[in-house]
Amino acid sequence: MHESASRRILVTSALPYANGHIHLGHLVEYIQTDIFVRFQKLRGHQAIYICADDTHGTAIMLRAQAEGRSETDLIADMQQAHRADFSGFHVAFDHYGSTNSPTNQRLCGEIWQSLRDAGLVASRDVQQLFDPVAGVFLADRFVKGGCPRCGAADQYGDSCEACGATYSPADLVDPTSTLSGGVPEVRSAEHLFVELEKMHSFLDEWTQRSGSLAAPIANYLAGHFLGEPLRDWDISRPAPYFGFEIPDFPGHYWYVWFDAPIGYVASTAEWAAENNESFEQWWKPTDDHDAIEIHHFIGKDITYFHTLFWPAMLKAAGLRLPKSVRVHGFLTVNGQKMSKSRGTFILASTWLEHVDPEMLRYFYASKISGGIDDIDLDLDDFIAKANADVVGKIVNLASRTMRWLTESGLSAAYPDDGGLFARGAADGDEIAAAYEAGDLARGMRVIMQAADRANAFVDERQPWKLAKAGDEAAAELQDVASIAVNLFRQLMVYLTPVMPALAEEAGRLVGGSIDSWDAAKTPLVGCPVSPFRALKARVTPEQIAAVLAASQQPTETDPASTNAKGTSMDDTADTTPVSSSPTLTAEPLAEECTIDDFAKVDLRVAKVLTAEEVPEARKLLKLTVSLGGDETRTIFAGIKGYHDPATLVGRHVVVVANLAPRKMKFGLSEGMVVAASGEGADGVYLISPEDGALPGMRLR
RNA sequence: GGGCCCGUAGCUCAGCGGUUAGAGCAGGGGACUCAUAAUCCCUUGGUCGCGUGUUCGAAUCACGCCGGGCCUACCA
Numbered sequence: 001m002h003e004s005a006s007r008r009i010l011v012t013s014a015l016p017y018a019n020g021h022i023h024l025g026h027l028v029e030y031i032q033t034d035i036f037v038r039f040q041k042l043r044g045h046q047a048i049y050i051c052a053d054d055t056h057g058t059a060i061m062l063r064a065q066a067e068g069r070s071e072t073d074l075i076a077d078m079q080q081a082h083r084a085d086f087s088g089f090h091v092a093f094d095h096y097g098s099t100n101s102p103t104n105q106r107l108c109g110e111i112w113q114s115l116r117d118a119g120l121v122a123s124r125d126v127q128q129l130f131d132p133v134a135g136v137f138l139a140d141r142f143v144k145g146g147c148p149r150c151g152a153a154d155q156y157g158d159s160c161e162a163c164g165a166t167y168s169p170a171d172l173v174d175p176t177s178t179l180s181g182g183v184p185e186v187r188s189a190e191h192l193f194v195e196l197e198k199m200h201s202f203l204d205e206w207t208q209r210s211g212s213l214a215a216p217i218a219n220y221l222a223g224h225f226l227g228e229p230l231r232d233w234d235i236s237r238p239a240p241y242f243g244f245e246i247p248d249f250p251g252h253y254w255y256v257w258f259d260a261p262i263g264y265v266a267s268t269a270e271w272a273a274e275n276n277e278s279f280e281q282w283w284k285p286t287d288d289h290d291a292i293e294i295h296h297f298i299g300k301d302i303t304y305f306h307t308l309f310w311p312a313m314l315k316a317a318g319l320r321l322p323k324s325v326r327v328h329g330f331l332t333v334n335g336q337k338m339s340k341s342r343g344t345f346i347l348a349s350t351w352l353e354h355v356d357p358e359m360l361r362y363f364y365a366s367k368i369s370g371g372i373d374d375i376d377l378d379l380d381d382f383i384a385k386a387n388a389d390v391v392g393k394i395v396n397l398a399s400r401t402m403r404w405l406t407e408s409g410l411s412a413a414y415p416d417d418g419g420l421f422a423r424g425a426a427d428g429d430e431i432a433a434a435y436e437a438g439d440l441a442r443g444m445r446v447i448m449q450a451a452d453r454a455n456a457f458v459d460e461r462q463p464w465k466l467a468k469a470g471d472e473a474a475a476e477l478q479d480v481a482s483i484a485v486n487l488f489r490q491l492m493v494y495l496t497p498v499m500p501a502l503a504e505e506a507g508r509l510v511g512g513s514i515d516s517w518d519a520a521k522t523p524l525v526g527c528p529v530s531p532f533r534a535l536k537a538r539v540t541p542e543q544i545a546a547v548l549a550a551s552q553q554p555t556e557t558d559p560a561s562t563n564a565k566g567t568s569m570d571d572t573a574d575t576t577p578v579s580s581s582p583t584l585t586a587e588p589l590a591e592e593c594t595i596d597d598f599a600k601v602d603l604r605v606a607k608v609l610t611a612e613e614v615p616e617a618r619k620l621l622k623l624t625v626s627l628g629g630d631e632t633r634t635i636f637a638g639i640k641g642y643h644d645p646a647t648l649v650g651r652h653v654v655v656v657a658n659l660a661p662r663k664m665k666f667g668l669s670e671g672m673v674v675a676a677s678g679e680g681a682d683g684v685y686l687i688s689p690e691d692g693a694l695p696g697m698r699l700r
Numbered sequence: 701g702g703g704c705c706c707g708u709a710g711c712u713c714a715g716c717g718g719u720u721a722g723a724g725c726a727g728g729g730g731a732c733u734c735a736u737a738a739u740c741c742c743u744u745g746g747u748c749g750c751g752u753g754u755u756c757g758a759a760u761c762a763c764g765c766c767g768g769g770c771c772u773a774c775c776a
Contacts, residue, residue, distance in 0.1 A: 128774060301771055381712055384725055392738050400735035455739055464734040534736055
């Protein structure tokens with residue numbers, strides 16, 4: 001990729017809705033956008049990251065009512081919370097505005113006038129259910145009633161989940177409003193529409209030939225919308241509605257999806273005003289098509305709004321069209337949709353209380369490939385990958401070599417490293433191309449391969465032996481360590497967009513702040529090296545467990561277990577065994593035994609007195625436990641890696657007290673700690689009694 | 701109801717018409733002891749969801765199934 005001149009790049013993420021808090025799913029988008037922007041800045045381009053809260057709509061209005069306060073009060077609080085969450089994850093906007101701002105209102109008016117002037121606005125009556133108690137018009141999903149075809153109760157206003165019939169909400173038997181419980185009535189209201197069909201040929205051209213959209217997205221639009229006349233877009237909502245009133249249509253408001261994307265423009269305008277920049281330069285088109293690049297990052301659910309309505313609005317308003325709309329998939333946790341009952345609906349703020357945010361940034365980066373597939377946050381995988389890659393490979397490189405340079409600093413001339421640094425420098429182009437394309441996963445793979453080479457180099461040159469050899473090997477030791485530290489520094493340059501805080505810390509130890517991608521091309525020589533200190537703590541299973549526990553919400557009714565799908569009349573469903581448990585399949589129930597058999601095993605509550613790692617053992621921790629009184633046992637338990645010895649001390653566990661002592665490689669084990677494990681979940685789970693149990697109590 | 705995406709080693713994924721299908725992690729064996737027990741070397745492991753077709757040749761293309769996920773349903 002050849003880039004001589006500095007580019008001017010405006011980047012946006014979708015505006016988060018002020019109706020809820022930021023969660024890990026949102027962060028897939030904000031983190032990848034932030035990485036993109038940081039990368040561009042590091043390359044020396046002028047990049048600005050623009051976002052805002054999306055604040056309008058019925059949902060906000062209803063929530064504010066429910067909480068007994070004004071909408072502006074609600075959205076102010078929410079904005080503060082959003083900003084704190086983003087900042088905690090190092091998501092750094094150049095400007096973060098609100099769609100409920102005077103600037104946005106003014107721009108909405110201007111763009112609206114453009115649509116009017118272009119003859120794109122039409123008026124038509126719409127029949128709609130109205131809730132006389134709440135005093136609002138009802139969307140289909142706010143109405144429930146009996147299915148007019150099969151009679152099933154409690155069906156939504158559009159279709160029946162039981163028999164699949166579709167209908168108008170007015171057809172429901174005994175309809176009720178889910179807002180007030182009142183009986184809705186049909187009312188007619190005038191709505192304004194944007195006649196998108198008039199922009200059809202422009203949209204054909206832009207979606208298919210501008211290069212702004214990935215092929216699957218362009219094909220999707222071509223196949224599903226552009227192949228037939230485009231429908232009119234209902235753009236007004238009658239009062240009451242929280243939003244901006246339409247200037248030439250009193251008593252009606254712009255639909256939230258009209259003013260939300262205009263928030264990108266408004267937020268830019270606010271940024272420009274604060275930074276002595278010309279807003280027109282960024283959003284008014286010029287002959288030089290690429291003078292300014294606008295990139296929108298969005299989730300696949302809002303593709304439609306950003307690839308049809310939005311470009312049509314921009315075109316009609318005479319504003320600059322995006323150079324790219326980058327569509328990504330959703331997040332699943334442990335392979336499933338985020339779920340409150342499983343504790344996997346994880347808020348950003350919850351994560352921040354327990355786990356390092358940069359580890360999540362790295363993990364996401366290692367998963368995001370620029371496509372629209374969903375990405376999965378498998379929590380066991382997360383722990384393994386974050387620790388192995390970030391701590392084991394990257395940080396460890398500094399940890400194992402920097403100490404030899406605190407006295408001498410880096411070698412005055414960069415030593416012969418067999419071409420390693422040059423190869424790493426050459427990797428820069430491929431990594432940059434991956435960042436540019438949004439294929440962060442590929443970038444991370446290349447970086448980790450370079451880290452592997454660097455660690456192999458250290459192994460091969462064995463600096464620890466040089467350190468023992470004394471003065472005659474001092475120069476070589478300095479050289480070997482200087483090479484390793486330079487390779488580390490090079491990796492940190494490449495990882496700066498992903499882990500900015502780590503890069504900053506690393507810069508404090510050696511070489512200073514990383515402010516240019518090209519820093520990866522030239523090795524540091526002769527500069528001082530600070531005493532090493534741990535740059536990154538490992539993620540522990542306990543931290544993840546704490547996140548899940550804090551996110552756990554008891555379900556009233558688990559939506560998955562109600563008759564969500566499938567036919568309610570299907571009686572075979574009841575006799576079919578529940579989906580087979582992986583645990584039971586892998587380990588079938590044991591043969592029957594008698595109570596006497598069971599009594600042979602003496603299970604006792606025990607208190608952990610000491611716990612320590614067994615350095616040579618891969619799975620064992622050495623525990624001493626008290627069975628009450630002076631009775632203690634030494635037990636080697638195969639739980640290393642799953643439990644931090646420090647947190648075990650003082651804990652009550654269950655042990656097999658009469659197990660024959662067994663001589664192990666590391667000593668005599670005088671019992672066994674009872675723990676659960678099996679298919680379906682990695683880990684070894686200790687069994688603990690309820691509070692109040694005393695050491696020595698027998699389990700029966 | 702409409703639509704989209706995915707199904708490749710135990711796990712997460714790369715490969716997307718052409719030599720005996722790859723990586724990381726996990727598993728097994730060995731080395732090392734500088735390092736947050738991290739690191740390095742070797743190694744086990746796959747009828748590429750199933751079926752039919754197109755082709756000299758298919759994980760890769762087409763069609764149909766089956767499984768999983770997601771988005772929609774005054775807004776598509």
